[in-house]
Amino acid sequence: MSDVIEGKAGFGLPPAVWRPVASVLAICLTLVAVLWSLNVPRALGLAFYPQQFLALILALAMPLAFLMLPFRRGEERDTVPWYDALFALISFLAVVFIAVRYPVLVNLIFSKPAGAYVPGLISILLLLEALRRTTGLSLVIIIGVFLLYALFGDLVPGRLAGRPQDWRMLSGYMAFDVNGIFGIPMAVASTVVVTFILFGSVLGITGGSRFFTDASLLAMGRFRGGSMKIAVLASMLFGSISGSAVANVTATGIVTIPLIKRGGYPAHKAGAIEAVASTGGQLMPPVMGAAAFLMAEFLQVPYAEVALAAFIPSVLYYGALFVQADLEAARAGISRVSKSAIPEKRAVLGGLHFILAFVVLIGALFVLLWQPERAALAAALTAAVTALVFGYRAVRPKLSALFTVFEDTGRSVVEIIIISAASGLVIGVLNVTGLSFNLTYALVQIGGGSAIVLLVLSAIVCIILGMGLPTLGVYVLLAALVAPAMVQVGIEPMAAHMFVLYFGMMSMITPPIAIAAFAAASIAQAPAMKTGWAAVKFGWVAFIVPFLFVYSPSLLLIGDPMEVTIAILTAGLGVWLISAALAGYFMSRLSPVLRVLFGFFGLMALIPAGAFPGAIYTDIIGVCGGIALLAMEAVRARGETKKAAT
Structure with a gap:
């Protein structure tokens, strides 16, 4: 039976067919995002609604999800079963139809034409299935509850009662309104996130990622507890590129965790410190996690302002982790890394040209005040050019290899695009039912107007909702549900959103479901729960600092x-x-x-x-x-x- 479910038997698309199709879709996805970020359509005199562009991105991402991800998560995929091929085709056609007919149907939503609600309903159902394959059931269930509320909100007692919506109108609204699937989360993911992941892919294929790991080894390997400090520094540097905690653990942990264990440190603590260091990368300027770009859109401020606000909290986060690494090493008698594991200084210095890409990025963001997506593209181009000229460790990437970053990027962003599109469903429900206002009012009442009660309640909700969910999904939910209530009781908007981001992020290392800690535990071959609780101890500062900057916005560089x-x-x-x-x-x-x-x-x-x-x-x-x-x-x-x- 499982063979039939996974397409290992029966009719389906063989690898020789579906893999080239997936490659083309991934390349097109990246190219469309890059061309839109550079305003190429406008330069050519072509006028489109932004939602048409977003629909095209989703039309490329959803088929990719069905082609690449099996029905059961974690299974290897060989042949694509017939139903997944059908899902890929239907999702492509439905969303392309929305893109093409958008100018005509966008003003007819409330008259409930079949041309709006039929493709809308198909898109919603297939989007939820794609979401289940990328993140699991948790987020699907949460979004499903919101959709049920939209349909039957009048049955909810008390203050949270909502306006019930006709399913046809709701389907059309989610597919065509700017507060639905093609809203702010999708807009940020399709431009800013894609271009920054492209930048990270360029660094990966040109040797930039290896340079940062080597630089960390060279800088910290000669000090006591050098292996632990390498983990902190390497994860901080890599995190400023990737913004993904699990990707960070996987990329740097395979080097740092064995080093820490060889130094005599317990396996679960080796995994814990790597997990905490990797998780903090989502807060490390200049390149933070995808949620930070979304925060800038929600707050209607330049991304540079968000990055500046995050600077001191991130320094406190990594400062605490670095001090603990040093003191734990001293207490446990962990010495320096063996000399053979430390790269030669001359070889590492040959990669200093990669820093120029970050100089370009920071200059474009903070001096020239460019849009983040254009700054990321400039940085990616700089990294590619300097790598072609100078190389790293006597190796220069081939031009053909550089072109593969478009496919790698397209595949890498599928999950984020699917999550962002699905997050739009939540925002749509909040807007169309009035739940946003009702929930803000209810939270303020529960807190009794007390900021500290509301903060503690919000922190608990953030961690619970974050269990098993990516930070981006948690942030969108809490930014829409909790942050308005925090602002209502007088908390600085930047501090409220940063608070939500911090605690949503910390769910990655907080048991019972701590994705980053569990990923590190598997590399360290340590008990998962033991690693998770050790990570909570190492990451203590992230549970305290959000309360500090709420009461003292000066830590966000706001004030005298x-x-x-x-x-x-x-x-x-x-x-x-x-x-x-x-x-x-x-x-x-x-x-x-x-x-x-x-x-x-x-x-x-x-x-x-x-x-x-x-x-x-x-x-x-x-x-x-x-x-x-x-x-x-x-x-x-x-x-x-x-x-x-x-």
Whole structure:
């Protein structure tokens, strides 16, 4: 039976047929996104609705999903069964019909013509099936509940009762309205995300990804606990390219996790530190995860503003992880990486030209104020040209190899495009039923108007919804459901959306379902749950920092420069003290009493001065007490060293 389900027996498309078709679809998807990002249609005098372009992208992505992804997730695909070939063809025709007929039908949605609701219904059903194949059932069930609410919202009691919608109107609305499938999430995924993944693919095929790993080995391999620091630095650098936690774990973890284990560190902790470091890449400017680009659209601000706001929180995140890596290594006696594993300096320096691509990216984003997609294309072109001229480790990519990045990119973005299109269904339901206003009102009532109650509730909801879901899907849900309520009680909009992003991201390492931690555990050959809980300990700062920047937007570089400086310094000291308390080590092992004191003064230093009246005094207590503790420990350790020497 399973053979029939997976198409290993019976009629279907053999690899010689479906693989070339998939390659063409993937290449066309990337090329269409690039041409649209460069405004080529407008330059040629061709006028299209943006939704027509988005429909074309989805028309290419959905058949790819059915051709590449088997009915059962995780199975290997050889022959494509007849029904998947049929699904691919029908989805292509239905969405192409929407693209072609969009100008005519967009104003007729509420009259419920068959030309709108039939292709709309087909697209919704096949989109949900494609979503199940890419992410599993969780997100499909959540979206299904929203669609049922749209149809039967009047049956819901109390404040959350909604306006019921006719299924024909709802189908047409989702397919043709700008708040439906072809809304903001799809627009961001089809332009910004595609071009940034293209940039990452160029770096991968030209040796740029290897350069960053080699540079991390060279920079950190000679220090104590070098293998752990390599994991942090390499994952941070790779994360700024990929923005995908699991891809980051897979790409860097195969190198770093065995290194950490060989240094004598337990397997589950080796996997945990890699998972946390990889997860943080979604917050690391200049290239953050796809959700960050979406945040810029939701907030109607330039992406550069989001990247700047994320800078200090990401520094605190990786700073805490780096300090813990160092102190854990000192406590466990983990020495430097073996000399044979460290690449030669001359070989690594030969890849410095890859940094030019990031200079171009940052300059285009922050100086020239280009759109993110154009900045990414400029950076990708720079990386390709410098690689062709200079190469890396005496190897230059062939032009034919560079062209494969279009196919690789097209295949890589299918999941994100499917998730983004499906997310539009949620936003459509919120708009057409009035649920958005009702839910915001209900959350504010539950919180009693208290920001801290609403924040804690939001954090719990973020982590629960994020279990098993990609960060992009979690962010879209929570940005639409929870962030408005947070803004309603007076929280800075940027802080509210960043809060949601942080906690949605942390679901990747929070048991019982922690995708990034489990991926790292499989590489480390360690127990999955044990690795997940160790990751929570290493990633503690990400559970605290969102509360800090909500009460102190200065950590998002919002406000007076002096306030920003003070907030950064006190938060940095607090992170250092608490990291030492968790590691149980500073310059020597800390007694239980000292660990408590380090933790207490660290917490006092972390509390923002503007959190509540008189909070400035907690900062003073934390800073003075923390500095005194650090000085005392430094003097004691120096005395013990002198005593041992004599």
